[in-house]
Amino acid sequence: MLSGKHIIVGITGGIAAYKTATLVRLLIKAGAEVQVIMTPNAREFITPVTLSTLSGKPVISEFFTANTGQWNSHVDLGLWADAMVVAPATASTIAKMATGVADNMLVTTYLSAKAPVFVAPAMDLDMMRHHSTVHNLELLRSYGNHIIEPATGELASHLMGKGRMEEPENILKVLQAFFDKKQDLESRHIVITAGPTVERLDPVRFISNFSSGKMGFALAEECASRGAKVTLVSGPVSLKVNNPSISRIDVESASQMHDAVMDVCGDADVAIMCAAVADYRPKSVASRKIKREHDDIPVIELEKNPDIAKAVGQLKRRGQLLVGFALETDNEQSNALEKIKKKNLDMIVLNSLRDKNAGFQVDTNKVTIMRRDGSSKAYACKPKREVAADIVDEIVELLKKD
Numbered sequence: 001m002l003s004g005k006h007i008i009v010g011i012t013g014g015i016a017a018y019k020t021a022t023l024v025r026l027l028i029k030a031g032a033e034v035q036v037i038m039t040p041n042a043r044e045f046i047t048p049v050t051l052s053t054l055s056g057k058p059v060i061s062e063f064f065t066a067n068t069g070q071w072n073s074h075v076d077l078g079l080w081a082d083a084m085v086v087a088p089a090t091a092s093t094i095a096k097m098a099t100g101v102a103d104n105m106l107v108t109t110y111l112s113a114k115a116p117v118f119v120a121p122a123m124d125l126d127m128m129r130h131h132s133t134v135h136n137l138e139l140l141r142s143y144g145n146h147i148i149e150p151a152t153g154e155l156a157s158h159l160m161g162k163g164r165m166e167e168p169e170n171i172l173k174v175l176q177a178f179f180d181k182k183q184d185l186e187s188r189h190i191v192i193t194a195g196p197t198v199e200r201l202d203p204v205r206f207i208s209n210f211s212s213g214k215m216g217f218a219l220a221e222e223c224a225s226r227g228a229k230v231t232l233v234s235g236p237v238s239l240k241v242n243n244p245s246i247s248r249i250d251v252e253s254a255s256q257m258h259d260a261v262m263d264v265c266g267d268a269d270v271a272i273m274c275a276a277v278a279d280y281r282p283k284s285v286a287s288r289k290i291k292r293e294h295d296d297i298p299v300i301e302l303e304k305n306p307d308i309a310k311a312v313g314q315l316k317r318r319g320q321l322l323v324g325f326a327l328e329t330d331n332e333q334s335n336a337l338e339k340i341k342k343k344n345l346d347m348i349v350l351n352s353l354r355d356k357n358a359g360f361q362v363d364t365n366k367v368t369i370m371r372r373d374g375s376s377k378a379y380a381c382k383p384k385r386e387v388a389a390d391i392v393d394e395i396v397e398l399l400k401k402d
């Protein structure tokens with residue numbers, strides 16, 4: 001919980017700054033220690049006296065305290081913090097944070113902070129949807145920062161749209177949920193495969209499938225947020241990872257994925273085989289583009305790819321867990337059980353192609369999780385991140401039994 005946590009509240013120059021007084025009060029009531037940092041513009045919207053009274057600490061806004069000449073160390077502050085919340089975050093501060101323009105105490109402290117950073121944007125709707133703001137927020141996300149999306153409603157300009165800073169009570173809830181989050185995978189190493197594999201036919205053509213990688217990436221984010229060190233071996237996808245605890249290895253073909261997994265799975269506590277691996281690859285890869293020859297239809301000879309899950313299953317040590325996925329069209333349960341045995345899995349996640357919101361490309365999934373003893377649990381259709389949390393909950397349960 002928030003009791004005893006050191007929270008930096010960064011306030012920038014937006015009209016929503018007055019609401020941050022309530023956030024500071026709520027944090028103090030929840031038992032946190034709060035250090036407020038204001039940008040020079042923020043002081044035009046709310047006085048430092050209000051905030052220092054509520055937080056019980058002098059507000060910092062300059063590199064030096066004017067009357068004493070004392071230097072305010074952004075490095076010490078960055079190390080002191082358990083979390084930093086920038087609320088409201090203006091388009092200008094978001095841009096500075098995204099590009100490292102450290103011309104005030106708030107951004108310098110942000111750059112020094114080791115703790116998780118939460119950003120609550122507040123601005124007019126057109127600024128909010130401008131390409132540069134969208135891009136800068138995307139950059140902040142890619143650094144692992146947490147964006148607390150603004151709400152839609154009446155804005156300071158009296159226009160209606162997205163850009164209202166999230167209410168202080170809800171920002172508090174986000175922070176509480178973060179600190180409540182289970183760290184039940186702390187010090188565990190988890191290897192995850194994701195996405196499709198691409199098997200080349202010639203320099204321009206290949207055999208592949210529709211896997212987007214979304215489920216595997218959601219699993220990687222979930223495991224990392226619960227304290228694990230994750231190695232994500234991914235086929236070609238257009239997704240990014242947002243957590244520094246995830247090391248990503250990009251591969252193209254099944255045999256490259258096999259070699260990468262073999263390299264990293266020795267010390268893994270859990271391996272989750274989520275990739276849609278092509279079963280076959282062309283026996284030979286033409287060095288030049290295969291030409292259309294008059295009436296002849298070329299025959300492509302295929303050969304078997306390595307079964308990565310099976311190979312990991314064969315090397316599995318006591319205490320290691322192996323989780324597979326299956327996408328079946330018929331006899332789902334009996335085929336899944338068969339696969340558990342054949343590949344020496346501990347658990348299989350079954351998604352059925354019969355569900356229109358489950359499986360490839362979509363953002364939701366509906367799974368049944370089956371264990372080695374044949375027991376199974378069917379889950380409702382949910383966003384893939386929530387499905388990932390259900391899968392990880394079951395993994396943690398199995399790890400405890402071992």
Ligand code: C5P
Pocket residue numbers: 193254273274275276277278279305306307308309310323324325326327339
């Ligand atoms: O045999 P099937 O392809 O249905 O098995 C699916 C499971 O096995 C998935 O977990 C998938 O990631 C894994 N697999 C693999 N290597 C293959 C084929 C499947 O790791 N060549």
